[in-house]
Amino acid sequence: MIPEAADLVLTNAAVLTMDRDRPVATSVAVRAGTVLAVGEDADTRGFVGPRTRVLDAGGRFAMPGFHDSHNHLMTTGLGLLRPGLNEARSVADVLAVITRVAATTAPGEWIETAPGWHENQLAERRFPSAAELDAAAPAHPVVIRRGGHNMVLNSEALRRAGITADATSPAGGTFVRDARGRLTGHLAGKAALAPVLAVVPPVTREQWTAAVAAAAEAYAAAGITAVIDPGLTTEQMAVYRSLAAEDRLTVRTSMMWLPPIAGLDATGALDAVRSGGFEPDLRSPWCRTLGIKLIADGGVETGYYRDHYAEPDDPAHPWGKPLLTPDVLEAVCTSAAAQGWHVGVHVLGDAATDLVLDAFRAAAAVAALPRWTLIHLLNPRAEHWPVIDDLGLSVTAQPGLFWQLAGGFTHYLGAGRARDIGPLAELVRHLPGRVGGGSDSPVAPFAPLAGIATAATRNTRDSGCLGAEWAVDVATMLELYTTGSAWCAGQENVSGTLAPGRFGDFVVLSADPRSVAPADVGEIEVLATAVGGRVVHDRLS
Known part of the structure; x- marks a missing residue:
């Protein structure tokens, strides 16, 4: 027996x-x-x-199994169910996809694409314009998503979103204009996307459930067994919990809530956080409520830097734009520390890192920070490391971002600064055991093995090899995608x-x-x- x-x-x-x-x-x-x-x-x-x-x-x-420490599983899955542009190699290819979808979509209904692509994969290395999208789908509002911080709209979508020819760019975002001052249809930065998100049809619970299933199948084929899914709404978190209760999850998920505080002052932000009903819950092996996520600055085009952009989309803000003011960051972080919550903050530019570390230091004066995380940290400076070490912070790194976005960083920052984006070797040297591997899917490809190849070579999608001195050997990357990510998730004792x-x-x-x-x-x-x-x-x- x-x-x-x-x-x-x-x-x-x-x-x-x-x-x-x-x-x-x-x-x-x-x-x-x-x-x-x-x-x-x-x-x-x-x-x-x-x-x-x-x-x-x-x-x-x-x-x-591979543990992705920064992966938007739900959004990735939704993209797998929407028209994709990853195979497009020209603006004409993009327009052909839109035309094909329009032919089977009722007039007046929205057309939305998957976000997992980049304009630098196109021969023209640019977005299609609103006018070009108008010609491809004259009877539909069109939203082309790219990553999590950019959209391109046709004229009907701009109209429905209330973005008029004389609209002023919001704080933390840009309505991009051409040399003659006309709207191009490109919206950059979370704040610029808000008017669109307010009018597009909301994703239903059934659609989110299907998205999780689609992502889970793809992730199983890629070897991903666990993720931290950051930036979720309360509705998305409810879907995860329901699937876990029904034993329908096959990817272990640590959830991070994104409180709706963009554009609020400190008082309003604290009220929004308190009214969200957030409570950490780490009991389930399949679906854990890990912490909250904040977003300090934007993406390639809207990071917040000490030095100005080489090619700013918004000449009035050549250094980029912080998405949260220093007082809001400090207030929310201090409140979270007092309650023992885990906090992770999206930070790209060095000036944004300055703001976040100031807020973290203020929070640490109230209570110890339970393994708080700097998400991305693409532009660390020498003076940041003593603070990061003193506070015991973790970093979730995504080498695939460099592969996917190097062309954009080169355009916006210049080649000299772009080669130093995401210096993973420096992160590993300063924070042994405290760096998690990940992808930021759907912004970059989710396949861990592809991410490891990028980290070990510094090869990019469209810009050759940049910053070879920042490469990390394969054995170390296997650690980042396993024990490192487990540390970032607070699961090093079980995963x-x-x-x-x-x-x-x-x-x-x-x-x-x-x-x-x-x-x-x-x-x-x-x-x-x-x-x-x-x-x-x-x-x-």
Whole structure:
């Protein structure tokens, strides 16, 4: 009789456990979602019962599942269900997609595209104009999304959003104009998107549920077993909780709430945070309420810098724009610290980092900061590191952003500054064990192996290799995508390593990423993915 039969046994594998006590093995046994045993095949053979699934890796490489520390899973999934532009290579290709969708969409209904693409992939290296979109879909309002901080609208969408020819750009955003002062249809920065988001049809609960399912399938094929999904609304968080209660999640998710405080003063921001009903809840292994997310500045075009942009979209604000004022940042961070909440702040530019660290220092005077996070930190300066270290902060880094957006950074900041964007080697050197790997999907591709290749080479989508001295070796990147992300999520005791009592989450790959040329890591195939001992992707059997 087998006293403790496993649900799943991985055997005949070259396992990198990420556990310092036993770094390599050939077999892993999982029962009731957690690891029973790790060792040689003979060590786990006794856990194989009549109902145990045995997964023979055929000698291939295995490791803990990839943990993406900054991944908009829900938004990525929604994009998978919408018309995509990632294959477009010219403005004409973009317009052809819009024309095709318009032909099957009732007149007057909105057309919205997926956000996972970039204008620099086009031969013209620009967005389509409102006028071009008008010609492609004259009977529809059109919203082309790009990442989380940009949209391009046609004239009908601009009209419905109330953005008129004489509209003034809001604080924290830009209604981009051409050389003659006319609206181009390009909206940059979260504040500029707000009028559009107020009038587009809201995403339904059923659509969000379908989005999670679509993303989960794609993530399983990429080896992703856990994410931190930041910037969620209360409605999105409710969908996650419902799916967890129904045992329908296959990606472990740590949720971060985005309180609706943009444009508010300190008093209004505190009222909005208090009225949101936010409470941390870390009990579930599948759906945790981790903390709150704040956004200090924008993206490529709307970061907040000490030095002015080489090509600003808004000449009146050549340094970019902070999205939150210093008093709002300090008030919300201080309140969160007093309540013991985890806080992560989106920060790109060095001037925005100055503001955030000032707010964090004020909060630390009230209470210890429970592993607060700087999200992105693309432009750290020497004087930032002592503060970051003193406060015990973590950083979630996304090498895929550099691959996807390097052309944009080169255009807006100049080649000299662009090469130093996201100096991952510097982050790792200053914060060993406290940097999480991630993607920022759908802004950048979610595949962890592609992100690792970018980090190890500093190769970009359209600008060659930039800043090679900031590259990080593949072995270190495997740590960032496992133990580093687990640390950022506060899960280092249950996730990121394969050891008894830890989550039974692992991937089997066609090759050991450390054994191939760094540029080829992205070509490695994910052959199997298991989450909690449940095989959710299988190309081995």
